[in-house]
Amino acid sequence: MNIGTAARQSGLPPKTIRYYEDIGLLTADRAANGYRDYSDEDVHRLRFVQRSRSLGFSVEECRQLLSLYTDRHRASADVKAIATEKLAEIDRKIAELTGLREMLGHLVENCHGDARPDCPIIDGLSGKTRDH
Amino acid sequence: MNIGTAARQSGLPPKTIRYYEDIGLLTADRAANGYRDYSDEDVHRLRFVQRSRSLGFSVEECRQLLSLYTDRHRASADVKAIATEKLAEIDRKIAELTGLREMLGHLVENCHGDARPDCPIIDGLSGKTRDH
DNA sequence: ACTTGAGCTTCCAGCGGCTGGAACCCTTAT
DNA sequence: ATAAGGGTTCCAGCCGCTGGAAGCTCAAGT
Numbered sequence: 001m002n003i004g005t006a007a008r009q010s011g012l013p014p015k016t017i018r019y020y021e022d023i024g025l026l027t028a029d030r031a032a033n034g035y036r037d038y039s040d041e042d043v044h045r046l047r048f049v050q051r052s053r054s055l056g057f058s059v060e061e062c063r064q065l066l067s068l069y070t071d072r073h074r075a076s077a078d079v080k081a082i083a084t085e086k087l088a089e090i091d092r093k094i095a096e097l098t099g100l101r102e103m104l105g106h107l108v109e110n111c112h113g114d115a116r117p118d119c120p121i122i123d124g125l126s127g128k129t130r131d132h
Numbered sequence: 133m134n135i136g137t138a139a140r141q142s143g144l145p146p147k148t149i150r151y152y153e154d155i156g157l158l159t160a161d162r163a164a165n166g167y168r169d170y171s172d173e174d175v176h177r178l179r180f181v182q183r184s185r186s187l188g189f190s191v192e193e194c195r196q197l198l199s200l201y202t203d204r205h206r207a208s209a210d211v212k213a214i215a216t217e218k219l220a221e222i223d224r225k226i227a228e229l230t231g232l233r234e235m236l237g238h239l240v241e242n243c244h245g246d247a248r249p250d251c252p253i254i255d256g257l258s259g260k261t262r263d264h
Numbered sequence: 265a266c267t268t269g270a271g272c273t274t275c276c277a278g279c280g281g282c283t284g285g286a287a288c289c290c291t292t293a294t
Numbered sequence: 295a296t297a298a299g300g301g302t303t304c305c306a307g308c309c310g311c312t313g314g315a316a317g318c319t320c321a322a323g324t
Binding site for chain 1: 302
Binding site for chain 2: 044048051054056072073076077079080081084087091093100101103104107112113115116117118120121124125126
């Protein structure tokens with residue numbers, strides 16, 4: 001199948017698929033006319049990458065996962081190690097964002113938001129107020 | 133004061149400060165020897181940007197905030213609008229990450245993580261299991 | 265006076281992960 | 295015959311820095 005069909009079936013734009021081939025993540029066969037030719041298995045792999053990316057794995061991690069995916073003899077512990085590390089990373093990001101949210105939320109709450117020029121948000125950002 | 137001192141006082145690396153000047157976010161005077169020369173007010177602005185960036189505002193948003201910061205007659209509503217939009221964005225990100233965390237967490241929980249090759253994480257990523 | 269080292273200057277290149285665009289080829293339908 | 299809608303390549307740019315090279319200036323030590 002052509003790249004467009006593979007794109008539709010995997011949920012990845014054609015450009016991205018070509019990019020993945022460029023960086024050697026996933027290669028496809030070529031048809032006689034020079035078009036890339038994708039098998040169902042190729043599409044599986046593309047979708048695998050699509051899911052992994054959307055779960056926050058980097059392309060390099062996808063490369064690892066993909067080789068673990070293809071290797072029928074790998075230990076599940078290997079996979080779990082990568083996923084667990086990624087989980088910790090997600091937790092860190094959530095914590096960080098939650099902190100941000102709280103801080104910015106306080107600033108917004110305290111800003112009357114009218115035509116007057118005095119603004120706690122600007123004051124907060126400029127360090128004028130010592131909050132909490 | 134020189135860029136290094138301004139860097140220490142603002143919490144931004146010198147490289148970043150030069151970059152900000154490059155893109156016209158913050159310009160500094162020049163001393164006779166060609167060195168950048170920062171006033172205390174410049175440092176205030178740098179720190180303002182540093183805080184805004186660390187709160188998740190993009191550089192372009194910082195440019196807006198900075199002009200609102202400098203403009204003594206702007207309405208606090210203008211600032212609040214930007215901050216509120218950013219707050220919504222942070223909330224969206226948190227929600228997305230929380231979703232990810234949950235999904236990946238399930239996968240990790242169900243993976244025994246030993247030497248055997250069967251692995252629910254890989255199965256989940258490849259779409260083999262229809263969960264919930 | 266000379267040297268050393270730190271800090272400053274500029275400019276150019278690269279990171280990750282695409283994405284847009286130009287210029288061209290191939291296929292299919294009208 | 296031709297037009298539309300694929301496909302192909304390659305080059306450039308996005309954001310927000312960051313590293314490195316090559317060359318200046320300055321302060322301190324000998």
